[in-house]
Amino acid sequence: MPDDILKKQAIDRMIAVPEHIRDCERCRRIYGTTFDATLDAVRKTRPESLSWIGLEYLAWPPHPYKVLEQCIRDLRGCERWPGNV
Numbered sequence: 001m002p003d004d005i006l007k008k009q010a011i012d013r014m015i016a017v018p019e020h021i022r023d024c025e026r027c028r029r030i031y032g033t034t035f036d037a038t039l040d041a042v043r044k045t046r047p048e049s050l051s052w053i054g055l056e057y058l059a060w061p062p063h064p065y066k067v068l069e070q071c072i073r074d075l076r077g078c079e080r081w082p083g084n085v
Contacts, residue, residue, distance in 0.1 A: 009084075013084065016085055017082065017085055018064075020078075020082050024078060026078055030074050031067065031068070031071060031075070034067050034070050034074075035062060035067045037070075038062040038066065038070060039062055
């Protein structure tokens with residue numbers, strides 16, 4: 001299979017995942033819950049990564065792919081999950 005076709009397939013898959021999460025209420029909820037849990041863990045285990053701004057502590061949000069890594073099994077359980085991803 002030519003490299004260009006493989007590259008196109010990889011890019012198409014990389015685009016299909018966030019579009020599905022955006023459009024599917026079930027998967028959006030799973031991803032959001034995982035994001036919240038990941039952010040809470042950062043706040044508890046790495047308080048030095050927090051910055052004082054006004055009256056709240058704010059952390060850089062967890063990297064989107066790290067969150068995806070945590071919940072991919074649950075996401076793949078969706079009947080509308082994009083094929084071959």
